[in-house]
Amino acid sequence: MSTPALDLSAARLAVTWQAPGTHQVFALFDDGAWFWTLASPADPWSALAGAFRCDAGDGERAALLDLGARVAAGAVPDSGGTGGLALVLAAGGRTVRVDAGGEAAGEVTRATLPLLAVGRRRPVSAIEVRAARMAPPGAPSVLGLAFTAIGVEPTQLRLDAESVRLIGADGPWQQVPAPRMGLVEGAGNLLDGLYAPAVIPAGTTGAWVLAGADAQPGQRVRAGGTVRASGPWAESNAPLLAFEVSAPVDLPR
Amino acid sequence: MKASQRHERSREPSRAKGGEAPPGHPLAKLQQAAGNRAVNQMLRAEDTVQRVPVTAPSRQETLFNQRGTPGQATAAVYGGSGGATFDMSRGGTPDAVTVTVRIRFVDQARTAAGADTGPKTVIPAADPRRAWAQGMCTTAPGVWNGRARLAGQREARTGIGGMISPDPGGPVALPLAFRAVPVWDLTSPADKEVRVFSAATVAGSAGHPIDAAHYYMNRGGYPFSEEAIYAHEYGHLIGLPDEYSQSNPQMHALMHDIDPGTAATRGAALDRETVRRMVLAALTRPLHDRVDAARGEIAAALRRGSGPVRQSLAGQLRAALTAPGVRNLFELSGPTASARLTPRIHALVNAATAAGRNTSGVAGRVVTSEFATPALGALINNRYFQALQGVQGNADVGGLGVNINIEGHAGIDANGVAVTNAVGVWNAAATGAAAANATGVADRVAGALRTGRVPPVRPSGALLRQLESLPSGWAAFSAAAPAALSSAVLQADLGTALSAAWLARTLGGGAGAPITRGPALAAAVDASVRNAATAAATNAVRAFLTAEINPVLQTSVTALVAAVHDEVDRVMGTPAGALASAAPRDPDIAALATTLNTQLQAQVTAATAAQAAAPGTTPVNPGATAPAQSVTYGTVNMMSDNTKVFRPDQFAELANQFNGSGLRRDREGSFHAETV
Numbered sequence: 040m041s042t043p044a045l046d047l048s049a050a051r052l053a054v055t056w057q058a059p060g061t062h063q064v065f066a067l068f069d070d071g072a073w074f075w076t077l078a079s080p081a082d083p084w085s086a087l088a089g090a091f092r093c094d095a096g097d098g099e100r101a102a103l104l105d106l107g108a109r110v111a112a113g114a115v116p117d118s119g120g121t122g123g124l125a126l127v128l129a130a131g132g133r134t135v136r137v138d139a140g141g142e143a144a145g146e147v148t149r150a151t152l153p154l155l156a157v158g159r160r161r162p163v164s165a166i167e168v169r170a171a172r173m174a175p176p177g178a179p180s181v182l183g184l185a186f187t188a189i190g191v192e193p194t195q196l197r198l199d200a201e202s203v204r205l206i207g208a209d210g211p212w213q214q215v216p217a218p219r220m221g222l223v224e225g226a227g228n229l230l231d232g233l234y235a236p237a238v239i240p241a242g243t244t245g246a247w248v249l250a251g252a253d254a255q256p257g258q259r260v261r262a263g264g265t266v267r268a269s270g271p272w273a274e275s276n277a278p279l280l281a282f283e284v285s286a287p288v289d290l291p292r
Numbered sequence: 293m294k295a296s297q298r299h300e301r302s303r304e305p306s307r308a309k310g311g312e313a314p315p316g317h318p319l320a321k322l323q324q325a326a327g328n329r330a331v332n333q334m335l336r337a338e339d340t341v342q343r344v345p346v347t348a349p350s351r352q353e354t355l356f357n358q359r360g361t362p363g364q365a366t367a368a369v370y371g372g373s374g375g376a377t378f379d380m381s382r383g384g385t386p387d388a389v390t391v392t393v394r395i396r397f398v399d400q401a402r403t404a405a406g407a408d409t410g411p412k413t414v415i416p417a418a419d420p421r422r423a424w425a426q427g428m429c430t431t432a433p434g435v436w437n438g439r440a441r442l443a444g445q446r447e448a449r450t451g452i453g454g455m456i457s458p459d460p461g462g463p464v465a466l467p468l469a470f471r472a473v474p475v476w477d478l479t480s481p482a483d484k485e486v487r488v489f490s491a492a493t494v495a496g497s498a499g500h501p502i503d504a505a506h507y508y509m510n511r512g513g514y515p516f517s518e519e520a521i522y523a524h525e526y527g528h529l530i531g532l533p534d535e536y537s538q539s540n541p542q543m544h545a546l547m548h549d550i551d552p553g554t555a556a557t558r559g560a561a562l563d564r565e566t567v568r569r570m571v572l573a574a575l576t577r578p579l580h581d582r583v584d585a586a587r588g589e590i591a592a593a594l595r596r597g598s599g600p601v602r603q604s605l606a607g608q609l610r611a612a613l614t615a616p617g618v619r620n621l622f623e624l625s626g627p628t629a630s631a632r633l634t635p636r637i638h639a640l641v642n643a644a645t646a647a648g649r650n651t652s653g654v655a656g657r658v659v660t661s662e663f664a665t666p667a668l669g670a671l672i673n674n675r676y677f678q679a680l681q682g683v684q685g686n687a688d689v690g691g692l693g694v695n696i697n698i699e700g701h702a703g704i705d706a707n708g709v710a711v712t713n714a715v716g717v718w719n720a721a722a723t724g725a726a727a728a729n730a731t732g733v734a735d736r737v738a739g740a741l742r743t744g745r746v747p748p749v750r751p752s753g754a755l756l757r758q759l760e761s762l763p764s765g766w767a768a769f770s771a772a773a774p775a776a777l778s779s780a781v782l783q784a785d786l787g788t789a790l791s792a793a794w795l796a797r798t799l800g801g802g803a804g805a806p807i808t809r810g811p812a813l814a815a816a817v818d819a820s821v822r823n824a825a826t827a828a829a830t831n832a833v834r835a836f837l838t839a840e841i842n843p844v845l846q847t848s849v850t851a852l853v854a855a856v857h858d859e860v861d862r863v864m865g866t867p868a869g870a871l872a873s874a875a876p877r878d879p880d881i882a883a884l885a886t887t888l889n890t891q892l893q894a895q896v897t898a899a900t901a902a903q904a905a906a907p908g909t910t911p912v913n914p915g916a917t918a919p920a921q922s923v924t925y926g927t928v929n930m931m932s933d934n935t936k937v938f939r940p941d942q943f944a945e946l947a948n949q950f951n952g953s954g955l956r957r958d959r960e961g962s963f964h965a966e967t968v
Contacts, residue, residue, distance in 0.1 A: 177624030244800025
């Protein structure tokens with residue numbers, strides 16, 4: 040879908056990791072650093088989607104600024120499509136692809152790894168998903184996804200009812216019947232996300248009942264949609280970005 | 293194709309295990325006539341796991357994106373024609389097709405330049421690399437699961453089989469699952485060989501780039517996860533090449549590489565489809581803005597006709613809330629009370645579910661809220677933008693799936709809200725003559741805006757007229773509720789809302805202490821009923837409105853696409869000298885198509901000139917830069933820069949292999965791949 044994307048034009052250095060099942064972006068601005076995770080098959084990020092703030096120390100910031108300056112100056116060679124995965128580095132209007140296992144990628148790793156550990160503890164607007172099969176009182180056992188707004192700001196998202204999958208550890212998967220009702224919070228208020236955007240207040244959990252689906256031990260639930268990405272821009276300009284999250288299913292003992 | 297074929301019968305159907313059917317059973321007669329073995333074979337045939345090894349053809353490809361030296365990009369040839377080998381199997385419940393790649397993991401050193409060196413040895417059994425590689429085999433293919441299936445048709449069963457076990461046939465959908473299994477020794481068959489490096493070797497250090505043949509336990513804990521890295525490599529293992537965004541001349545060249553015989557036809561189709569999408573992109577914002585500007589008028593028209601909806605909803609909600617099953621759910625999953633107060637819950641629920649404030653009151657509030665201009669406008673904007681974006685999906689260009697990316701955007705977010713100015717071709721009809729053309733198209737497609745007290749006369753098919761006519765079909769709701777607002781639907785939604793609220797409290801840690809005061813319990817029960825009723829009623833009304841509005845929007849967009857299709861074909865299929873005399877059906881669309889085709893051709897001409905290659909070589913010289921392009925192309929985005937695009941053509945070879953593998957069952961036709 041052609042929609043406004045993350046505006047990284049003011050970033051001193053932006054790093055994008057994209058691959059099947061992965062979409063994460065780190066950007067260093069003059070007034071701080073941000074990390075957006077939108078899809079990842081790896082823990083702890085697989086269950087998360089949204090925006091995180093990263094505090095950069097002087098050393099880390101200097102290293103990233105130096106790399107950004109070299110990208111902007113054309114001093115970081117573009118590795119092109121050499122058959123492996125690539126990171127996309129952007130600075131000063133210039134974009135280069137570098138091999139995931141290459142020297143520049145290693146430089147990015149060393150500089151950003153500590154920042155991402157900090158960022159994980161500083162969600163701004165993000166959701167964390169849990170999956171469980173439970174039996175509410177008086178009702179049959181149901182599979183549900185719980186979306187908790189873990190940031191300090193509300194999280195706005197839309198859910199793709201057709202995107203829900205139950206995936207076994209060794210590959211078998213099945214599509215979950217499209218739910219006809221969106222998220223509901225603990226007091227019973229409809230947050231939605233299907234017919235209208237769901238706005239989940241900070242600290243609030245909205246549950247999504249996946250009727251007609253059953254889960255076996257070891258399975259994960261994967262779901263997707265769009266999430267409003269907070270960042271160094273006005274809230275009215277925050278882009279809506281596609282996300283994909285997954286979580287193992289907790290089953291009753 | 294396949295070198296050999298083996299069928300593993302890993303599971304016997306329970307009905308065949310006993311050998312003979314009970315006397316008098318129709319099977320017994322068949323066993324007498326045809327023999328036990330034949331009958332057992334027949335019954336077993338659809339309940340077993342079959343496995344065949346296959347070799348998917350792989351081709352060399354030239355990527356025009358090598359820029360190792362700034363300003364001197366060179367073409368490079370990647371891949372090989374040796375084919376990708378793997379196993380395909382079919383079976384399980386539900387019936388599925390599984391692609392299994394056997395990966396031999398070995399120990400071998402690399403030189404400082406990254407070349408393999410020294411002896412190749414077995415990774416010891418206790419080595420941590422084994423557990424790590426085993427884990428990769430489990431998780432890396434996981435990204436591929438849930439993305440595609442094979443679809444085909446099964447003919448009806450006839451003859452004696454049909455008499456015993458009638459089967460009318462029908463569609464067959466086989467989910468595609470992907471697996472990787474490790475091979476630890478040096479001699480057993482394997483599809484791929486990979487060197488694994490321990491945690492002591494950091495990927496990315498000198499001589500240690502990650503690629504399809506070299507895996508690293510230590511990749512620094514980077515968020516670009518090893519699962520993602522090896523999921524990409526897994527794509528190569530099932531025969532998929534890397535392909536990246538291309539300019540128009542590069543895409544033409546790539547089509548030529550794929551098949552010179554169809555390149556001209558495909559190239560012409562590609563250009564026509566490109567211009568169609570450019571026209572539709574340019575019209576997206578003007579059309580969206582036109583409908584958005586009329587949101588108040590549309591909402592007012594729908595509100596005027598909403599009486600029967602409110603009346604119907606109130607009656608059905610009353611019936612749903614007083615259903616014994618629903619009341620029981622409220623009692624069990626509502627607020628918890630102290631032991632002393634718990635006996636009161638039954639009466640409180642009965643009172644709350646019968647109260648007018650929670651039935652007709654809720655229905656009134658919900659209809660007022662959902663038919664208000666902001667809510668209805670947001671719904672229409674979202675659905676209309678989705679419909680307009682839907683035409684920008686993958687294109688079928690002579691049987692080849694192609695992503696045609698019109699660079700930029702309409703300035704509208706995924707909710708359908710215009711948040712900024714349109715960019716690129718999407719903004720092409722914002723000013724000048726093209727803006728006048730877009731206004732003309734919007735007048736016909738959506739209808740003119742109301743500027744005074746009297747509504748304008750709009751064409752019968754105009755979108756605004758169609759939307760505002762919807763309430764004419766709602767008058768009958770006073771007598772009979774539509775399915776979307778029926779008591780049964782509301783009961784189901786009430787149950788879902790209560791279950792979801794309980795899950796949210798349980799998983800979110802919001803469960804409160806038991807209530808110990810009577811008035812507080814009464815208020816809590818009443819709130820529980822009101823909230824659930826509001827949730828169910830809101831959901832039902834939103835579903836109802838979506839079901840009413842969406843087809844109108846889709847029909848309008850479909851008609852627009854057809855009109856654009858015709859005009860682009862006329863503009864691009866008519867010789868320049870004859871174009872003036874070929875009267876267009878829609879002169880505004882024709883003018884936009886002409887303008888945008890001229891823009892495309894100018895960019896194509898500039899890029900072609902800039903990238904012209906020496907005669908006798910590839911059609912495109914990557915060593916020269918080209919001017920910026922408004923349109924880019926890709927054929928396999930999943931293997932490059934798009935995380936979620938899994939196109940059917942990426943699984944098409946698996947369908948071909950499946951069709952020729954012997955895994956199809958009796959009466960099944962050819963299968964094709966579908967993404968899901």
